[in-house]
Every structure is written in C-alpha cells, then in structure tokens.
Amino acid sequence: MKRRIDDVSSSEEKSGRKRKKKRRIHKCSSSEEIKMEGRKRPRESENSATSERGSELKRPRVEEELPLPVAISNCTIHAELGSGTYGRVWLVSLQDRIQHMAIKVIKKSNTNTSNNITEARVLKTAAGCPYLCSAYGSFQTQGHVLHAMEYVSGGTLWSVIKNSVRLENDLVRFYAAELVCGLQFLHSNGIIHRDLKPSNVLVTNEGHIKIADFGLAAEGIFGNKKIRGRKGTPAFMAPEMINKKKYNTGIDWWSLGITICKMASGTSPFKQGKAECGPSILHAEPCIPEWFSAELQDLLQRLLKKDPKERLGLNGNIREHPFFNTIDWVQLESQNVPPPSQPVALSSVDFSKTSPSPSFLESLKHNISSGDVSLQDMSCLESISQCQAVSGPSDTNGILRPHHQPNTTITSRPRNQLGLVLLPSPRSLNFWCLVITIVIIILAYRRYQRLPSS
Secondary structure: OHHHHHHHHHHHHHHHHHHHHHHHHHHHHHHHHHHHHHHHHHHHHHHHHHHHHHHHHHHHHHOOOOOHHHHHHOOEEEEEEEEEOOEEEEEEEOOOOOOEEEEEEEEOOOOOHHHHHHHHHHHHHHHHOOOEOOEEEEEEOOOEEEEEEEOOOOOEHHHHHHHHOOOOHHHHHHHHHHHHHHHHHHHHOOOEOOOOOHHHEEEOOOOOEEEOOOOOOEOOOOOOOOEOOOOOOHHHOOHHHHOOOOEOOHHHHHHHHHHHHHHHHOOOOOOOOOOOHHHHHHHOOOOOOOOOOHHHHHHHHHHOOOOHHHOOOOOOOHHHOHHHOOOOHHHHHOOOOOOOOOOOOOOOOOOOOOOOOOHHHHHHHHHHHOOOOOOEEHHHOOOHHHEEEEOOOOOOOOEEEEOOOOOOOOOOOOOOOOOOOOOOOOOOHHHHHHHHHHHHHHHHHHHHHHOOOO
C-alpha cells in the first residue's frame, strides 16, 4: 500500500512539474509574442502611414469627373464667341476639366426640334473624323438645347479669307483636301451637311480645318435615296435645291466648289445678291478667273455642273483629280500632313476675365443642386415622338426625356416622373411590324374559329 501511495505521490509531483514547465513555456511564448507584437506594431503603423499616403496619392486617379450636365451648370463663362438666329456660343471652362469648351445654346421652338436632335446625333458621329467638329455631349431642358463642343481657337475659314483677301494655291489645295475628307466621312455615314460655306468651317491654331454647324444636316441618305427641302444659304445652294427638286449628296459637292472658289479668289463664281443669286445659279455659267491654274479651273468646272449626275463627287473620284496630285490621302486622313502655313493669330481670349451667366444657366444650376431637374443626353433620341415632358415640383425649366434611354447618364431623377407609354411613329419600321403582327393574330384567330369542333 505504501509503495502505491508513494508511486501516486511521485506521479502527481511529476505531473505538477510538467504543468509548471508548460506554464513557464506558455509564459515565455506569450512574452515573446508580446515582444514580437511590440516590434511589429511600429511597422504596422508605418505601413498604415505609407498606405494612407499612397491612398492620398491615388485619390485623384480614383475620383471620377462630374457628369457633364452638372459640370456645365457650374461652368465659368469667359467670352461670347458668336451669335445668330440659331442661338449663342460661349467659351467656358469647367471646374473638373482642364480643357476649355464652346457651349452652343439654342432656344427651342416648335420648328427647330428635329434640327436639334439631328445636330446632336451628327456631332456624336463626327467624333470619328479629325476634320469635323465634335461634341462632348448634347443636353436639353424644356426651353434650351446645349451642345458642349470642342473649342477651336483659330476662327472661321471666312475670317481667314477676309484677312488674306485670297489664299495661296498650296493652302487652297490643303484646305480643299481636308474638306473632301470631312465630306466623304459624312456621306459614308448617310449624312448631308446642306449648309457648307466658309463661315461654317473652323480653323485650328495649328492650321487644320473642321466642318461645323450641323443644324441643317440630313440623315439616312444612302445609295440612291433622295430627299426634298430647301435648306441652307441661297448663295451656296445647288440648282436642284433651288428648283425644289429631290437631291442627294451632290449638293455638298456644289457648295464645296463655291467654297474653293472663294478661298482662291475671295469672290463667288455667281452673283451674290439676294434677288440675283438664284437666277444666276440656275441659268448663268460660273465665272472662274482665268489666272487660276488649269487644274483648279477644271476642278471648279466639274464641281459646278448644273446636272448633279455629271458633278464631280457623284460622277468620279474627286481624290484622283489632277489638282490633288501632290496630296498623300493616307497621311492626310490621319492628320499627319503639316499645313503649308498657319493662320494669322486672332486676338487671344483673356481667361482671367469672366462674363455673367445667362439667366437660364443660373436657374439650371439651382435646380440641379436641389435635385429637381436632370438633363438628358440628346444623342440617343431617334425621333420627336419618343420625347415626353417631365417636370418636378420646383422645376421651372422642365425636361424632355426619351421613353427609351440606352446608355445615358442621369444626374438625379425628378420626384413625380410620368410613366407614359408612347406608340412608335407611323413612319418607323417598328410601327408597321406591330400592325402586321396584329393583323396576323386576327387572321389566325378567325381561322381558328372556323375550324369544326371535335
């Protein structure tokens, strides 16, 4: 019995020693962990500090730009670039963007709604060609249309012609070739400009041109399709348009001929008076100066054919004309050909000066900040019938919004949005597909009724 008690006591002592060793080991390990944690903590704090610094450095890259409608409502106006029956154009700068923009503002009416929608879509298409003036976005309120366009600082081609009286032959050839590239890009996309003239052509400070002002453009003109309608400036109209006949892209090539003649001589090949220009274009032969080169004379004669079927551009490839023999069209399309000369510098704009904002922009700024109005991108609109008016409780301007909104950014939704469902326009393909489907269903139902019951 004594041996067993001694054995038990000895085993308990051994187990107690083992427990003490374990406790010591655990204490050592815990103390080592505390020491390690103490060593690691400064590194973690350093890492956190560096990570915070890194996040501060990365923040400007992560931050997104304000939506364009919000940025426009907070823009700073520096100067008025131009005005006319179409509206007004301002030079502005935006808070979160480096480059300056030209904001074209058009007051809406019952007669220009389709033109505004067409211009918005053409400006979006124009981004694919360096010789067309493109837009960053086009938006509308109940009373106005806004096109946020790239700012071209060299003035218009008409101002260049007036300053030089007439242009050198090499510069005429260069500008004409770039105009050809711009027109052919439009025509390949089914677009007719219908108002090509020197005052609608902008010149960059590097000396390249950009065709602008697509408010009178026509879309969907492919193949042999023709349209009717007298649009544009009478002194640049083709004979078929003056006669109110159907026409196609040939009217742009006629306008190009008159524009080239104006560049080379400073005058038009036809009489320019309001009462005289129409009869002169219809019945008189173009007056082309004899001191023009033989190639330029032939180019103008072929562009100013009264029969559009014989007109260069529709009949023959204008790029192959001898007047353009020195043009490398591949390099020109990529804008890799330097201009023969740069335009005379215009009076620079003092960007430190600001102009008061128009009243509608001030009200627009208030409505957007209060969340009572949003602007809709117009480039997604397909027809006037797809628009519907939406107003908020304190929205004084209102908004026109399309029923179908693909890939558009809306800053804030109005509180009382009307859920109206609009039928397709009778001129659209969807309308006739719907009609045919309904007719087929009715005929199938009648045939089902006539079947004998089993």
